[in-house]
Amino acid sequence: xxxxxxxxxxxxxxxxxxxxxxxxxxxxxxxxxxxxxxxxxxxxxxxxxxxxxxxxxxxxxxxxxxxxxxxxxxxxxxxxxxxxxxxxxxxxxxxxxxxxxxxxxxxxxxxxxxxxxxxxxxxxxxxxxxxxxxxxxxxxxxxxxxxxxxxxxxxxxxxxxxxxxxxxxxxxxxxxxxxxxxxxxxxxxxxxxxxxxxxxxxxxxxxxxxxxxxxxxxxxxxxxxxxxxxxxxxxxxxxxxxxxxxxxxxxxxxxxxxxxxxxxxxxxxxxxxxxxxxxxxxxxxxxxxxxxxxxxxxxxxxxxxxxxxxxxxxxxxxxxxxxxxxxxxxxxxxxxxxxxxxxxx
Numbered sequence: 001x002x003x004x005x006x007x008x009x010x011x012x013x014x015x016x017x018x019x020x021x022x023x024x025x026x027x028x029x030x031x032x033x034x035x036x037x038x039x040x041x042x043x044x045x046x047x048x049x050x051x052x053x054x055x056x057x058x059x060x061x062x063x064x065x066x067x068x069x070x071x072x073x074x075x076x077x078x079x080x081x082x083x084x085x086x087x088x089x090x091x092x093x094x095x096x097x098x099x100x101x102x103x104x105x106x107x108x109x110x111x112x113x114x115x116x117x118x119x120x121x122x123x124x125x126x127x128x129x130x131x132x133x134x135x136x137x138x139x140x141x142x143x144x145x146x147x148x149x150x151x152x153x154x155x156x157x158x159x160x161x162x163x164x165x166x167x168x169x170x171x172x173x174x175x176x177x178x179x180x181x182x183x184x185x186x187x188x189x190x191x192x193x194x195x196x197x198x199x200x201x202x203x204x205x206x207x208x209x210x211x212x213x214x215x216x217x218x219x220x221x222x223x224x225x226x227x228x229x230x231x232x233x234x235x236x237x238x239x240x241x242x243x244x245x246x247x248x249x250x251x252x253x254x255x256x257x258x259x260x261x262x263x264x265x266x267x268x269x270x271x272x273x274x275x276x277x278x279x280x281x282x283x284x285x286x287x288x289x290x291x292x293x294x295x296x297x298x299x300x301x302x303x304x305x306x307x308x309x310x311x312x313x314x315x316x317x318x319x320x321x322x323x324x325x326x327x328x329x330x331x332x333x334x335x336x337x338x339x340x341x342x343x344x345x
Contacts, residue, residue, distance in 0.1 A: 001296050001337045003330050005033055005308035005322055006042030006075045006229065009053040012312030014251060022052035023059060025315055029308060030063035032319060034070035036326025039339060042075040042105070042229075042305050047114040057090040057102075064098035072098055075192070075229060075305065076107030076173035080129045081118035083152065084136040088160050088168070095164035102164065105192050106133055107173035108180070120151075127151075130183065133172070137187070140168050171227065174206065181206045185213030190225035192303075195279045200298060202279075203228065207299050225302045228295055230281045232306025233313075234324040237284040244317065245282050246270055252311030281306055285328040292329070296337050 007026050011017045030041040041063065043056040053059050060072040072094065077087060087104070095102035108129045109115070115122040131149045138145050139160045148154040171192045172184035184191040191210050195203050207226055214224040231249065235241025246267055253265050273280035274287075281291055281304075295301040306325065309318040 001292075001301070001333060002039040002071075002227075002303040002339060003292070003325070003333065004038045004040030004042065004071070004073075004303070004305045005029065005232065005325065006040075006044065006073075006305045007053075007309050008044035008075065008307060009046065009051045010252070010310060011050060011052055012248075012251060013050075013256075015312030017312060019049075019052045025309070025318070026052065026059060027062050027066070029318060029322060030060075030070065030072070031066045032322050033326065034067045036323055037330055038070065038322070038326050040071045040073055040303065040305060042073045044075045045078050046111065047078070047081075047117050048111070055090075057094045060094055060102070061097050064094065064101065068099075069101075071101050071103060073103035073169075073171070073305075074105045076105040078109045078114055079106040079132050079136065080108050080125050081114040081120050082132070084132045084139060085155075085158075085160060088136055088139045089162070091168060092160070092162050092164040095168060096162060100165040103169040103171065104136075105171040105173045106136065110175065124151075126179075133183075133187075136170065140170060174210075176202075176206065178206065178209050181210040182213040185210040185215075185219070185224065186217045188214055188217065188219035188223045190227065190302075192227040192229060192305075195228050195230045197273070197279050199277045199279065200294060201277070203295075204299055207301075226300065227303035227305060228299075228301050229305045229307065230279055231310065232281045232288075232308055232321070233317075234288050234321045234329060235282070235284055236324075238287050241283050241287075242267075242271065242274060245313075248311030248313045249280075249282075250311075285324055285332070288325070289329045289332040292333055293336060296333075 011022055033041045043053055043059055045056050047054050056074045091102050091104050108125055112122055128151050131151055135147055138147055145155050145158045171190040173192045174180040175194050211224050233241055233245045235244055274282045292304050
């Protein structure tokens with residue numbers, strides 16, 4: 001089972017953070033994650049000034065030159081508003097810079113702003129995503145591509161340049177939409193499921209939809225890989241972790257932080273979500289290890305990534321969480337489930 005952390009790169013309005021300081025921190029967290037033995041580091045893509053990073057491939061390139069082992073993924077690349085040819089070239093270049101460690105997590109976007117910025121029709125975002133994902137896969141899988149679609153000029157015998165070191169991994173990022181899980185399953189692509197509310201039972205329903213669609217399409221269980229992403233903090237103890245994390249979690253989700261789109265969470269709601277089967281991965285090392293092992297044993301999850309910095313969490317608090325995850329939690333999990341062991345569910 002692969003373990004890692006990621007940043008969505010939010011800049012809290014109630015902190016002293018700037019785009020410069022956040023990018024410096026985000027790069028340092030990727031380096032730290034490798035130093036403490038984690039397998040994967042992810043960066044999100046956003047297109048408003050509430051976030052520091054609009055081009056994860058560029059920031060990952062800086063991390064790539066300071067690391068040698070950790071996989072570099074996105075959570076997620078907003079393929080709906082991007083040119084698949086340019087996206088493929090960017091990540092193929094990152095793959096060369098990192099000597100084969102680049103991945104793409106392709107998503108539709110949970111925000112409206114990128115559609116206006118790039119001139120795409122949000123009313124057609126699902127059809128646009130499906131078409132662009134098809135082209136992205138064709139660019140990866142075919143030496144020369146002849147392709148025609150509705151949302152981008154046609155290609156005739158086109159060669160994408162450069163080529164990565166091998167087959168570029170492409171994941172499909174899924175929120176809570178069953179049709180997105182079906183799409184990933186039919187294509188036989190790995191699914192990265194965002195678990196930000198509910199329980200393991202909610203995740204299981206979508207994972208079952210994904211695996212059933214994949215099996216019906218003729219894909220093997222080995223091809224049907226599942227990753228889970230969630231809000232995350234590893235504290236010294238359960239109670240200390242909950243106390244330390246709550247102010248930043250409350251701030252991160254609140255409407256004031258999210259332009260009126262968020263919601264208020266109180267401490268009791270947080271405690272409910274942080275319980276053994278809840279979606280929130282906050283606690284001491286033992287609690288976090290138990291919850292991740294539950295994902296693997298009950299849902300057959302192959303990868304877990306925790307959103308390690310949110311709501312203006314102090315730099316040292318984030319570094320301590322990454323360190324505990326890598327030094328204490330990961331060895332406890334890998335003593336039971338090795339990094340590359342896969343369970344069919």
